[in-house]
Amino acid sequence: MAQAGSDNLSSAGIPAQIDAQAALPPATQEGAVTIAPTRPEKLRGDVNCERLVHVVREYAPGADMDLIRRAFAVAKKAHEGQLRDNGDPYITHPLAVAMILAGFRLDVPSLLTALLHDTIEDTGITQDELRKQFGDTVADLVDGVTKLTRLELQSDRTKQAENFRKLVLAMSKDIRVLLVKLADRLHNMRTLHFVERTDRRQRIARETLDIYAPLAERIGMDRVKTELQNLSFAQLEPEADATIRARLNYLRGQGADVIEEVRRELLRLCHEAGLKNVHVSGREKSPYSIWEKMQRRNVAFEQLSDIMAFRVLVDAREDCYMALGAVHAAYPVIAGRFKDYISTPKANGYQSLHTGVTLRSPRNQKIEVQIRTSAMHDVAENGVAAHWAYKDGTAEDESGPAAFRRPRWVQDLLEILEASSAPDEFLENTKLELYQDQVFCFSPKGQLISLPRGATPVDFAYAVHSQIGDACVGAKINGRLMPLRHELQNGDQVEIMTARGGAPSPSWERFVVTGKARARIRRYVAAQQRQTYLDNGRAALAKAFRQEGVDGSEKVIEPTLKTLKQASLQDLYVAIGNNNLSARDVVSVAYPELRRASRAPRMVPGLPGVLGTAGPRPRSAPGAASGRRSGGAIPLLGLGPGVAVHFAACCHPLPGDRIVGVVATGRGVTVHTRTCQTLESFAATPERFLDVDWDYDAMSRAGVGELRVGRISLVADNEPSVLATVTNTVSKCDASMVNLKIVNRQLDFMEILVDVEVRDLRHLSSVIAGLRAASGIVQADRARS
Incomplete structure (x- = not known):
């Protein structure tokens, strides 16, 4: 068994399988x-x-x-x-x-x-x-x-x-x-x-x-x-690991001749291009990377086209581009698969050229080719460890390795650490920072900023400087004013517009993707929210003491802190302001003689169109419309009869969504989509979660679809006719619009939230597809909480 991570071919011409002893020289x-x-x-x-x-x-x-x-x-x-x-x-x-x-x-x-x-x-x-x-x-x-x-x-x-x-x-x-x-x-x-x-x-x-x-x-x-x-x-995943390894063993036996043939062909092309000292080797993807790609793309093992890859090592940086030209001249290039990490290295210092080509024979097989120098290969394999290695028998002096003691991403993690208020929040934000595929954008002065894929101008602003992110009010992408939630692409030039006294918006947290940006936004929002809770709690407590006609000074309140398990007066006010503690409880602790007998909680009456009862609904009358408006019985599995059910307005769950129920005292069960960000606020009380699902059989027996509200987020041209376009498009898709709100309006675009009544997730998707195809609509997606 060859060492893992090695690119050498075995005697049969097949890459060695990666095993538990695989990653070392x-x-x-x-x-x-x-x-x-x-x-x-x-x-x-x-x-x-x-x-x-x-x-x-x-x-x-x-x-x-x-x-x-x-x-x-x-x-x-x-x-x-x-x-x-x-x-x-x-x-x-x-x-x-x-x-x-x-x-x-x-x-x-x-x-x-x-x-x-x-x-x-x-x-x-x-x-x-x-x-x-x-x-x-x-x-x-x-x-x-x-x-x-x-x-x-x-x-x-x-x-x-x-x-x-x-x-x-x-x-x-x-x-x-x-x-x-x-x-x-x-x-x-x-x-x-x-x-x-x-x-x-x-x-x-x-x-x-x-x-x-x-x-x-x-x-x-x-x-x-x-x-x-x-x-x-x-x-x-022991079963998946064993299955993938068995498949790799089979392919290794089937493709031995092909791999060796391709390796010799690449070597010949490089020699004909004038490159002398060239080493070409074949390798296979590791079991985990194969499984991860299968999960990410939702494809079977047989549908993966780049199980095998080839690496070309040359002497100099210029030789990399010569080898690339030789490969592209000989084989058809797969569009979108070329990446130049030499001119724009990854954050960890990785440099290489990646390209995907299609072999003319056999079977038009697709392969990946990586081209780099030997020095780049050393850094790619060993990373920071390569900088600490002994050179010519002596260790690098302090001026060498010291430069690598605090990479840029470590500095970013330190800033997240400073901004995060709790350890588990820090862990969540740093995971965002660690798992990322990159895009490279430029400031107006030409500074290169590396960001994770899916990053927005807000992420860019915080990457430049935290204070710029806090004061951000707008952004120009390639000279054009764009929404702050716009997804940046490779090569974009980003100009951040700031305002004195500007502050982060809580809505930014919904679309930023970097841990640094999310940590700063949460820190600001938490500070603002705490102040609001503190003011409201102080006022509520003063009112409770005033209603009882007793002294409510801080001298009276302070002795209650230990009993109420609060660290300070400010924490007590915050607990009252966010409803974790009742102001009357504080009065009762301060003046035990004022305690009253507890009363049974009142049930909150159902709201028409919002609350329903779990269970099958009756068949509709002949001649009914293609869908009925919401407000009838809700067909859900996993709930007992008579349970009050409420659909969350933050995520608007629809039949076809994966859903979860959250128990709320006095309100029954609130149904959310499993991807709803609001669920994070219930993480500390997992006992409130219920495993529920749509009763599709009941829907089928009823023969009609209950109309539910789905929310769509639009970015459209700021033109007089755009609202008419939205209305007509929704109508043509057999849906009805129940609410429309323009949340942001600029000179050349507007952001719109549209609530439409649809039968299920598929119906909503067809409405979104129709809007995307409509004239004047720049972007259409399902709104997420």
């Missing part, structure tokens, strides 16, 4: 096998670090080998008597982590940190003792990794989020903390199958997939990312 691969075999009894004897010393001596002859041996001896003695889940002495784990880092040719402090990274956490050694023996740098690195590990053992989401906050702070000071942590997680994932509890294995795998694999990608360590993803995927 040859030295590391060999070392990992030595210290972590599948038969642990071989390691029960004396374990030493001579393999590590040998590997380090090969790339860094001048390194202090005695220091490495001393660190190993300290770690071995500290972990004496401790065992891993597979029965190995615990020292095999830090040794394996050090071997992984040595495979990336990292400096001695990184290796010492790897050997000692669990000593503070699991043994009696202190940070001061490490500082005395190995210096400040190693002691601080070990402490940075230790702080992460302490909280990592907790499964609670808040603890995980707090753990991630600490990771960002630690790696902002020295990125080597992240390198050691990734190597630590990689070895733990390789031995995860020894953990007995399934829930623990899956929790660790999910955390790896959500946090550590994206982090590896952001610092350019593609091989580590790929292996972490594959190992996590095998734990989370």
Whole structure:
């Protein structure tokens, strides 16, 4: 089995399958096998670090080998008597982590940190003792990794989020903390199958997939990312992983001759173009990336056209474009598949040319070709680790690696950390920042701004500077005034218009895609909302005391804080203002003699056209219209008879939507679409959620469709005839318009919200399709909460 991440072909001409030992250079691969075999009894004897010393001596002859041996001896003695889940002495784990880092040719402090990274956490050694023996740098690195590990053992989401906050702070000071942590997680994932509890294995795998694999990608360590993803995927989706691997094995046997033929053909084309030193190799997509693409595009395995890809390595940057010209001259190009990451590198420093072409034979097969230099390939595979590697036998000085200690995206995460009020909110926003495909836009002065795909001018404004984002009031895209929710495209020139005293709008949160923008908007909105709650709560409490005719001064209220579990008077006012606490409860605590007997809650009467009763509806009378207006019985499954049902106005669920019910005291059940953002506010009370669905059989028996309201968001030309166009188009689609609101009007465009009565989701989609085809309509989509 060839090493994973390798692009070399096996003797049969087929790319080697990626497996659990797949993401490392040859030295590391060999070392990992030595210290972590599948038969642990071989390691029960004396374990030493001579393999590590040998590997380090090969790339860094001048390194202090005695220091490495001393660190190993300290770690071995500290972990004496401790065992891993597979029965190995615990020292095999830090040794394996050090071997992984040595495979990336990292400096001695990184290796010492790897050997000692669990000593503070699991043994009696202190940070001061490490500082005395190995210096400040190693002691601080070990402490940075230790702080992460302490909280990592907790499964609670808040603890995980707090753990991630600490990771960002630690790696902002020295990125080597992240390198050691990734190597630590990689070895733990390789031995995860020894953990007995399934829930623990899956929790660790999910955390790896959500946090550590994206982090590896952001610092350019593609091989580590790929292996972490594959190992996590095998734990989370074992059946899908086995199926995809079986398919890959089959294709590998079927396409051996084709792959070798294409490889030789690409090599010949490059030689004919005048390129001398060229290396061409074939590779296959990893199981996880195949599965992810199948899920994203909703296609079967057989429909994927780029399972196999080819990589061309040349000597110089100019040679990349010569090779690209040779490939494009020989094969038909697949439209939209060319990407130039050399002139516009990714945020992690990745550079390469990507193109898709169609082979004329056999079977018009589509392939992907990546073209880069050997230096670019090193950065693509090892990322930040390549900058910390020893060069010519000596480590880079502080002026070299220091430039990579705080990449731009790390600075963005720090700003999100500052703006996020809660750990779990920070985790959510940073996930937005980690998972992104890029678009490149320009400021009027030519500054290049990299943003995730789907970004808007508001995201652009916050990427330039937080204060510009806060003061943003409009934007010009390529010289034309456009809505702030407009989706930016590659190459757009964006001019942000600001106003003194401008402030973020709460509606921006609905369409921004970057974590930094969302964190700043939420921070501002939360501050404004808290002030409103505080003022309302103070007024409500004063009114409650006044109605009872008693003193309501702060001197009277302060003794109630402990009983009411409030940290301060301001928190008490906010709790009253947002209805988490009743003003009368505060009065009752302050003056117990005024307590009254509790009264039974009153049921809120049903509202016509809004509330209904779950259950089948009767058949309509002959000659009825094609649909009936809302207000009848609601055909839902999962509810008992007589339950009051309310359709949420924030997302307007329609038959065909995936829905969920939320129980509200005194109001029955409110039905939302499963993608409704309002559901986030109920995350802390999951017991209120009900699994409901449309009763399609009841609809079919009734023979008619109940008309429900769907909401459409439009961007249209600011012309006198556009409203007539909207009305006529909706009517032609057999729907009726019940409400129209112009939410924004500018010189050359307007934004409109339209409520239409439709039978189901398919009917709404046909109305949207008709509007998109109408003259004067720039954009039409279903409005989302």
